[in-house]
Amino acid sequence: MSAPLLIATRESRLALWQAHHVQALLTQRFGAQVDLLGMTTRGDQILDRSLSKVGGKGLFVKELETALEEGRAHLAVHSLKDVPMTLPDGFVLAAVLEREDPRDAFVSNRYADLDALPQGARVGTSSLRRVAQLVAQRPDLVIEPLRGNLDTRLRKLDEGQFDAIVLAAAGLMRLDLESRIRTRFDTRRMIPCAGQGALGIEVREDATALRAQLQQLVHRPTWLAVQAERSVSRALGGSCSMPLAAYAQWADDGALQLDVALGHADDARQPLLRASVRATVADDAAAEALGSQAAAEVVRQAPAGYLPAGHGSGQGSGY
Numbered sequence: 584m585s586a587p588l589l590i591a592t593r594e595s596r597l598a599l600w601q602a603h604h605v606q607a608l609l610t611q612r613f614g615a616q617v618d619l620l621g622m623t624t625r626g627d628q629i630l631d632r633s634l635s636k637v638g639g640k641g642l643f644v645k646e647l648e649t650a651l652e653e654g655r656a657h658l659a660v661h662s663l664k665d666v667p668m669t670l671p672d673g674f675v676l677a678a679v680l681e682r683e684d685p686r687d688a689f690v691s692n693r694y695a696d697l698d699a700l701p702q703g704a705r706v707g708t709s710s711l712r713r714v715a716q717l718v719a720q721r722p723d724l725v726i727e728p729l730r731g732n733l734d735t736r737l738r739k740l741d742e743g744q745f746d747a748i749v750l751a752a753a754g755l756m757r758l759d760l761e762s763r764i765r766t767r768f769d770t771r772r773m774i775p776c777a778g779q780g781a782l783g784i785e786v787r788e789d790a791t792a793l794r795a796q797l798q799q800l801v802h803r804p805t806w807l808a809v810q811a812e813r814s815v816s817r818a819l820g821g822s823c824s825m826p827l828a829a830y831a832q833w834a835d836d837g838a839l840q841l842d843v844a845l846g847h848a849d850d851a852r853q854p855l856l857r858a859s860v861r862a863t864v865a866d867d868a869a870a871e872a873l874g875s876q877a878a879a880e881v882v883r884q885a886p887a888g889y890l891p892a893g894h895g896s897g898q899g900s901g902y
């Protein structure tokens with residue numbers, strides 16, 4: 584590679600850390616010269632409304648995809664959990680790196696963990712998935728919206744707006760904020776979001792040579808696990824307006840264990856629907872089959888109000 588490779592990235596501290604991480608990896612592994620193209624996305628500008636109401640997580644990736652389309656950049660680096668379940672035509676996920684800590688973190692200046700919170704304590708999170716799982720354990724909590732980048736969210740906690748907030752451990756660790764974590768939730772008590780803790784690299788489908796190189800960066804166990812997680816969401820016709828948790832982990836016997844929880848679309852106080860499935864998974868088709876199996880179990884249990892009309896139609900998340 585002679586001309587420098589350009590990575591399109593958002594400009595939050597977390598996004599820049601992730602882009603620099605991939606930049607260093609490409610340089611180490613391929614001796615490539617790599618530069619960053621910083622961009623502000625619509626998702627970064629909308630801080631006052633719930634993302635699920637204004638177009639979803641896809642708002643964080645669309646501008647980056649436009650840069651790829653127009654040839655202004657060659658790769659986009661994303662937190663995988665922010666990547667829509669179905670990519671637009673002409674784009675592919677070329678690599679997924681080894682997952683870091685997938686867990687959610689309990690962050691508080693006064694309380695050690697969820698159980699230590701007093702009755703009616705105020706907890707900040709805008710994630711419907713986190714709300715549903717928090718309420719399932721502590722129906723007394725007052726859960727309030729919390730948006731913005733990690734520094735903003737921590738500032739709001741420090742200003743006293745909340746007794747505790749819930750954030751992804753991986754993001755805090757990447758920004759050297761691990762000391763803010765009071766406890767990590769057990770993944771059965773707070774099932775992570777599909778792809779949480781993993782980085783994805785997106786390129787144009789027609790970037791054949793680059794795709795072949797990035798293929799060498801794929802962490803196979805993470806790749807298969809996140810395929811299973813993402814296929815649950817796809818099978819449920821998932822958008823990020825769904826309180827859906829999906830986490831796959833490799834068991835000691837080599838099987839892939841997939842745990843799923845789905846909350847009611849607009850009432851966090853309705854019970855969570857759960858499914859746990861496991862299988863030997865050696866390729867993408869098997870990972871997707873496992874995800875579909877978990878989705879089917881959830882569908883079987885679901886009363887009205889949990890699933891969008893026409894779920895399972897394979898139309899993806901609609902971005």
Ligand SMILES: NCc1[nH]cc(CCC(=O)O)c1CC(=O)O
Binds near residue numbers: 664
């Ligand atoms: N939704 C924003 C977002 N996207 C990725 C991360 C953290 C890093 C990761 O999960 O890979 C976060 C912050 C959070 O949810 O607390």
